Amino acid sequence: MGKENHKNSQDRHPQGCLSFNPIKQITMAWKKVTLNINGLSVEAQAPEIISASRSTDIPAFYADWFFHRLEAGYSVWNNPFNGMKSYVSFQNTRFIVFWSKNPKPLLPYLPVLKEKGIGCYVQFTLNDYEEDGLETGVPPLEERIGTFKALSEILGKEAVIWRFDPLILTDGISIDTLLEKIERIGTEIHGCTEKLVFSFADIATYRRVKANMDGSGIPYREWDRQSMEELAGRLSRLNRDKGWRLELATCGENLDLGRYRISRNRCIDGDLIARLAWKDRELMSAMGICVQEQPGPDFDMNALPYGAVLLPGNRYFISNHRKDPGQRTACGCMVSKDIGEYNTCPHLCEYCYANASKRAATDNWKMHLKHPTGETITGK
Secondary structure, eight states, rough: GGGGGGGGSSSOSSSSOOOOHHHHHHHHHEEEEEEEEEEEEEEEESSSSSESSSSSSSHHSSHHHHHHHHHHEEEEETTTTTTTTTEOOTOOEEEEEEEEEEGGGGGGHHHHHHHTTEEEEEEEEOOOOGGSSSSSSSHHHHHHHHHHHHHHHHOOOOEEEEEEEEOOESSOHHHHHHHHHHHHHHHHGGGOOOOEEEEEEOOTTSHHHHHHHOOOOOOOEEOHHHHHHHHHHHHHHHHHHOOOOOEEEESSSSSGGGTTTTTEEESOHHHHHHHTTTTOOOHHHHHHHHOOOOOOOOGGGGSSSSSSEEETTEEEEEEEOOOOTTOTTTTTOOOOOEOOOOOOOTTOOOOOSSSHHHHHHHHHHHHHHSSSSSSSOOOO
């Protein structure tokens, strides 16, 4: 998908760039629209960029629901803090960032996105905790590796991001063990992606994660700075020695690992979105991106402005990525609208931060099955 799959009406940028309001681009304030639902008028956010989802695995369990709602034109999100309903219109949606441990059910729906001119990329968490009992609800590793390769073949390797996330230490999982797991998977998929993202499990900080791990009797160990730096250094050497040439990045980590050529990730990444969807004039205008042509084939690349990102056909744009001020300090994501809900992921991973309990997630999954096309994920 990405670069070549938008409708013909979006395929050409005009000479020069569409005008935009710089303040609007920094905040990415979503337009509001009025929906008529069963004769009632309701106000809805109409975001250009959707996150699906940090809160639950929509591709694995709710792909049918999501694409039904996409066709219906809207969905409803229950605020986890006050229970208020929030309507989300897909009228202006131009790009979707998917998050999943098993995006296989997404595969048959990719042509739908192509037809609608909606771009996407996938944050694919591909761990290897099969023998450790930490992810008993995910498919076998070999099947997930096959799905990763299939997605990369369809979308392009730049649009499928490998996440080994989180990195967990236990009495049976050492740094050596983790690196062996990463090497085993990386050997299979390094040619199918450009990036590996990871984080260090910070179990004590998240009360519900600690409760889940303690309740399941998982003998976990916390990371300290020394152990994090050891893994970072060895992972960087592994990436170099194996010739993978992957970009390495951490998610939500305060520790600066730049000395190991490891950057801080932006999971909702404005630059990557622009790389994949630069032909979409509406989206580029909303993001404040101006696609420009290089003066000629003999142009000195060193003369490009700071922040220039290269595109096919001797084009480039200047990065306009802006961090979402609503996210935690260590998060570099730009603004998007997440449409998932907590306590709805049936993977039931032992370290899950998004489920208060396995029972809550299972009960909500059962509720969804009774109302599989409801306005909300759970049907509530």
